[in-house]
Amino acid sequence: MSQTTDRPQRADDDASSTAPPETETVLAVEDLRKTYGDGEDAVTAVDGVSLDVGRGEVVGVLGPNGAGKTTTIKSILGLVVPSSGSVEISGVDADTDPRGVYRHVGAMLEGARNTYWRLTVRENLSYFAALGGNNPDAARERQERLLDQFGLAEKADETVNDLSRGQKQKVSLAATLARGTDVVFLDEPTLGLDVEASLELRRELRRLVEEDDITVVLSSHDMDVVEDVCDRVVILSDGRVIADDAVEELVGVFETQAYRVVVDGQLPGDLRSRLVADYHLENVEVLADRTRFDVTLGDDDGLHAVLGVLDDAGYDLLDVGGLEPDLEDVFLDITGRAGGGDGQ
Amino acid sequence: MSGAAATDGEPGVDTDTGARAFARFFIAAFRKRLLLLVRYPVNTISQVGTIFLVFGVVFYGGRAVAPTAISDSIEGIIVGYLLWSMSITAYSGLSWGVTREAQWGTLEQLFMSPFGFGPVMVVKTVVNVLESFLWGAVTLLVMMVVTGRWLSVDPLTVIPLGVLALAPAVGVGFAFGGLAIRFKRIESAFQLVQFVFIGLIAAPVSQYPLLKWLPLAQGSQLLQTAMRDGVALWALPASELGVLVATAVAYLVAGYAAFTYCQRWARREGVMGHY
Numbered sequence: 070m071s072q073t074t075d076r077p078q079r080a081d082d083d084a085s086s087t088a089p090p091e092t093e094t095v096l097a098v099e100d101l102r103k104t105y106g107d108g109e110d111a112v113t114a115v116d117g118v119s120l121d122v123g124r125g126e127v128v129g130v131l132g133p134n135g136a137g138k139t140t141t142i143k144s145i146l147g148l149v150v151p152s153s154g155s156v157e158i159s160g161v162d163a164d165t166d167p168r169g170v171y172r173h174v175g176a177m178l179e180g181a182r183n184t185y186w187r188l189t190v191r192e193n194l195s196y197f198a199a200l201g202g203n204n205p206d207a208a209r210e211r212q213e214r215l216l217d218q219f220g221l222a223e224k225a226d227e228t229v230n231d232l233s234r235g236q237k238q239k240v241s242l243a244a245t246l247a248r249g250t251d252v253v254f255l256d257e258p259t260l261g262l263d264v265e266a267s268l269e270l271r272r273e274l275r276r277l278v279e280e281d282d283i284t285v286v287l288s289s290h291d292m293d294v295v296e297d298v299c300d301r302v303v304i305l306s307d308g309r310v311i312a313d314d315a316v317e318e319l320v321g322v323f324e325t326q327a328y329r330v331v332v333d334g335q336l337p338g339d340l341r342s343r344l345v346a347d348y349h350l351e352n353v354e355v356l357a358d359r360t361r362f363d364v365t366l367g368d369d370d371g372l373h374a375v376l377g378v379l380d381d382a383g384y385d386l387l388d389v390g391g392l393e394p395d396l397e398d399v400f401l402d403i404t405g406r407a408g409g410g411d412g413q
Numbered sequence: 414m415s416g417a418a419a420t421d422g423e424p425g426v427d428t429d430t431g432a433r434a435f436a437r438f439f440i441a442a443f444r445k446r447l448l449l450l451v452r453y454p455v456n457t458i459s460q461v462g463t464i465f466l467v468f469g470v471v472f473y474g475g476r477a478v479a480p481t482a483i484s485d486s487i488e489g490i491i492v493g494y495l496l497w498s499m500s501i502t503a504y505s506g507l508s509w510g511v512t513r514e515a516q517w518g519t520l521e522q523l524f525m526s527p528f529g530f531g532p533v534m535v536v537k538t539v540v541n542v543l544e545s546f547l548w549g550a551v552t553l554l555v556m557m558v559v560t561g562r563w564l565s566v567d568p569l570t571v572i573p574l575g576v577l578a579l580a581p582a583v584g585v586g587f588a589f590g591g592l593a594i595r596f597k598r599i600e601s602a603f604q605l606v607q608f609v610f611i612g613l614i615a616a617p618v619s620q621y622p623l624l625k626w627l628p629l630a631q632g633s634q635l636l637q638t639a640m641r642d643g644v645a646l647w648a649l650p651a652s653e654l655g656v657l658v659a660t661a662v663a664y665l666v667a668g669y670a671a672f673t674y675c676q677r678w679a680r681r682e683g684v685m686g687h688y
Contacts, residue, residue: 146525176525182518184519199434201528204428204429
């Protein structure tokens with residue numbers, strides 16, 4: 070299991086970061102549904118998603134391919150017309166006042182340039198600020214700050230086309246933030262970036278969130294990004310929310326459930342198969358004089374049951390240790406269970 | 414339109430969607446277009462060069478093949494070609510423009526403007542029409558120099574007639590822009606429409622009066638009368654001007670309605686901006 074390093078420091082790292090009850094809700098999604106087609110051909114992409122996000126929160130949206138992440142985000146943004154449900158952003162109802170909603174929300178979408186590559190960085194920021202109806206003085210001040218924060222000041226007068234991929238991605242993010250909305254959706258903001266550029270972008274994002282008190286809803290396939298940047302994680306599967314909790318809470322629960330077990334001798338194939346089938350053993354390694362495997366269990370009794378089976382079969386226990394899981398392990402287990410699989 | 418106070422620069426509180434902010438967006442859109450024209454001169458020159466080249470082929474080629482026919486109808490050719498080149502600029506700014514924005518992934522950003530997608534597209538259209546007038550003026554001058562025929566260019570007559578004549582082309586541009594949002598790759602249809610425009614501009618309205626209700630036909634007819642015969646706007650028959658205004662408004666409104674319907678259709682199907 071991997072461990073994340075070089076993690077951006079959060080101001081609230083020591084505390085559970087779920088939005089406290091008194092936090093103002095800036096995004097309220099209620100029973101959102103989206104079905105494509107009719108009758109037998111109907112495909113439900115979003116199936117009753119409800120979500121409340123407090124001001125200043127950073128919420129990660131995770132889910133396997135086809136889980137409905139992008140459709141959910143686009144339905145919230147009005148880029149997809151939902152079949153039913155309600156969306157309220159900063160107290161404005163998206164259905165009755167869509168334009169009003171866009172005064173409060175901006176988005177950087179997956180796989181899109183989001184900016185004009187033939188314009189310079191500064192021209193892009195100015196254009197998108199004007200498109201967002203921003204006050205020019207406030208917009209200029211914000212643009213200069215964003216250029217500094219993203220290390221783009223020296224490149225400000227270069228056309229986006231001439232920048233590296235990482236810099237282009239930063240320009241997209243800066244152009245989204247240049248509109249100065251209080252809620253920002255970022256769909257795969259680090260997609261295609263190398264490790265260094267991704268880490269830098271995460272640090273800047275976290276810093277902006279804390280300095281500007283903006284609310285971010287972020288979707289990413291990269292668990293490290295979500296674990297580093299987000300306070301809270303919403304996991305989608307088959308268009309439904311199957312988990313919604315603080316990152317620390319989700320990972321913390323798994324800390325007490327994942328173990329690495331080492332027993333004396335080589336476990337025979339039939340016993341290994343039985344343990345894999347009954348207790349979902351992972352990473353089984355049969356060495357010359359010992360066998361090592363990982364096991365994630367629903368409760369402590371499960372561990373005792375595994376150890377009991379090994380004892381009955383005459384294998385001595387050499388070592389049992391708790392494993393520190395990361396968000397990826399949590400995600401795989403939760404989506405695996407939701408899909409009826411074994412979490413692999 | 415409502416507007417929020419613009420004071421402290423905090424997120425969400427300095428957004429304004431009033432007339433001044435809308436004017437600022439218009440200036441930003443106009444500036445963006447100008448910047449691109451100046452920054453990419455080869456592109457700009459080839460765009461204008463193509464217009465001159467096609468006219469050169471029509472004029473010199475036609476004169477070589479049928480000198481009398483070309484000489485007798487040169488004013489009609491100049492005005493018709495002027496209207497066609499301007500129509501193409503105004504129309505393709507919308508149809509091709511929407512396609513390119515979808516490819517770039519900026520269409521969704523335009524959609525998410527607090528001004529509303531429709532008004533944003535209207536601003537882009539006005540910028541396109543202004544650009545078409547810019548190239549129209551240059552093209553007209555070059556054509557008059559090349560042919561040695563000088564037409565009556567009274568701005569008080571030509572500009573209003575030109576705007577009204579172009580309006581149906583803009584309406585068609587909106588409709589095809591909407592279809593591009595919904596169905597994506599329809600560039601072949603875009604090109605086909607450009608040739609249909611030639612037929613509409615050259616429609617024999619005086620022989621078949623019903624043709625004046627088609628897009629561009631009446632505008633072409635009245636522009637020719639004004640520029641060839643030097644007839645001022647107020648000297649044109651009111652009924653003919655009425656037809657021009659009615660077709661301009663009708664095709665513009667119908668095109669805009671089709672655009673609105675298509676973008677909503679695309680959002681229902683979840684294909685807005687997908688490319």
